[in-house]
Amino acid sequence: MDNLKWNAQRILDEMPPSHLVVKEAVLMDALRRAEESGADIDALTYVGAGAEGLVLAEDAIAYKIAWNKTHSLARTAEVLFILQESEARGYVVPIIDYFPEQEVIAMEYIERAPAPWGMRARGRNDTYEVVKRALRRRDLSAPEYKEDSFIFSGQLGHFVMVDLGFVHAMGRRLLRETAERVEGIEHEVDVRDLSVDIAFLKRERYIDARTLQEWREIIRQARPWEYADLEDMLT
Numbered sequence: 001m002d003n004l005k006w007n008a009q010r011i012l013d014e015m016p017p018s019h020l021v022v023k024e025a026v027l028m029d030a031l032r033r034a035e036e037s038g039a040d041i042d043a044l045t046y047v048g049a050g051a052e053g054l055v056l057a058e059d060a061i062a063y064k065i066a067w068n069k070t071h072s073l074a075r076t077a078e079v080l081f082i083l084q085e086s087e088a089r090g091y092v093v094p095i096i097d098y099f100p101e102q103e104v105i106a107m108e109y110i111e112r113a114p115a116p117w118g119m120r121a122r123g124r125n126d127t128y129e130v131v132k133r134a135l136r137r138r139d140l141s142a143p144e145y146k147e148d149s150f151i152f153s154g155q156l157g158h159f160v161m162v163d164l165g166f167v168h169a170m171g172r173r174l175l176r177e178t179a180e181r182v183e184g185i186e187h188e189v190d191v192r193d194l195s196v197d198i199a200f201l202k203r204e205r206y207i208d209a210r211t212l213q214e215w216r217e218i219i220r221q222a223r224p225w226e227y228a229d230l231e232d233m234l235t
Contacts, residue, residue, distance in 0.1 A: 003042070004032060004041070005028060007031055007041050007042065007044070008024050008031055011027060011031075011045075011046050012024065012027060014045060015049070022049065026067060026068070029068070030067070031044070031056075033103065033104055034063045034102075036099070037099040037102050039061070039063050039106075040058055043058045043059065044056040044057065044063070045057055045058070050163065050165070052064070052073065052076070052165045053066040053067050053073070054067070060109050061107070062093075062106075062108070062162075063104055063105070064105040065103070065104050066104070068103075069102070069103050071103065072100075072103065072189070073098065073103050073104070073105050074098070074189040075167060075168070075189040076105065076167070077098035079140065079143070079167050080092060080093070080094075080095035080164065081095055081098075082135075082138060083134055083135070083164075086138075087130070087133075088133075088135075091127050091130045091158070091160060091161060092162075092164065093107045093108060093110060093160055093161065093162040095107050110151050111153075112151045112152065114152065115159065123150075123158060124159050126159070127158060127159040127160065127161055128142075128145055128150075131161050136170075139171040140167050140168070140169060140170060141169075142167070143161070143163070143167050144163075144165055146163065149161055149162060149163035149164075168192065169189075174197060174200065174206075175201060175207070177189075178194070178197045178198060178201060181197075182194075182215045183218065184222055194226075194230065195233045198215075198230070198233050198234065199233060202233075212234050213234075215234055216230075216231070
């Protein structure tokens with residue numbers, strides 16, 4: 001049995017029965033990408049799994065690994081880098097690096113400590129509000145709220161948010177990103193369907209009829225196959 005297969009089976013055995021059912025081949029691919037990102041796969045242990053991927057830890061480093069390379073973690077990495085330099089620093093897990101070719105994020109591993117009984121719910125909410133305010137100031141939406149997205153840090157004395165999935169651009173950030181996509185500039189970050197973003201910008205009156213006309217002509221000339229699907233939205 002090769003090393004990847006052996007470690008995949010070892011980690012599958014570590015996963016609680018209530019967690020997601022993961023195929024061995026999927027886990028082997030995740031381990032291969034983690035190893036390419038610098039992880040010692042013989043030392044990795046299972047931490048958790050969710051919609052975006054799974055988290056494995058080695059000593060002081062946790063690796064968030066996308067389920068496959070078609071699922072980009074670029075937006076999540078961008079958000080972590082932004083928050084690390086914001087007023088929410090200390091309330092989100094520190095990011096070490098992002099490996100786009102492997103779709104792996106390396107983060108500091110935070111040991112879970114027991115939270116004082118009286119601050120469990122309130123403490124999570126307080127941390128979430130700090131993170132949400134910091135993101136809103138930067139035209140980014142709040143992340144999904146889940147209880148298991150928070151770990152109480154005994155060293156810091158408060159909850160830290162360790163899972164910041166499903167954040168998307170809003171306001172002027174969304175306007176800038178959408179305009180670039182209309183121009184044909186590819187984005188590394190997760191992006192929704194272009195028609196969804198145009199509809200939002202129209203509804204919130206970030207774009208006017210003149211801008212829509214300009215975008216319509218750009219897409220019609222450069223990508224006529226896409227224009228047919230967007231024609232109604234661009235009027």
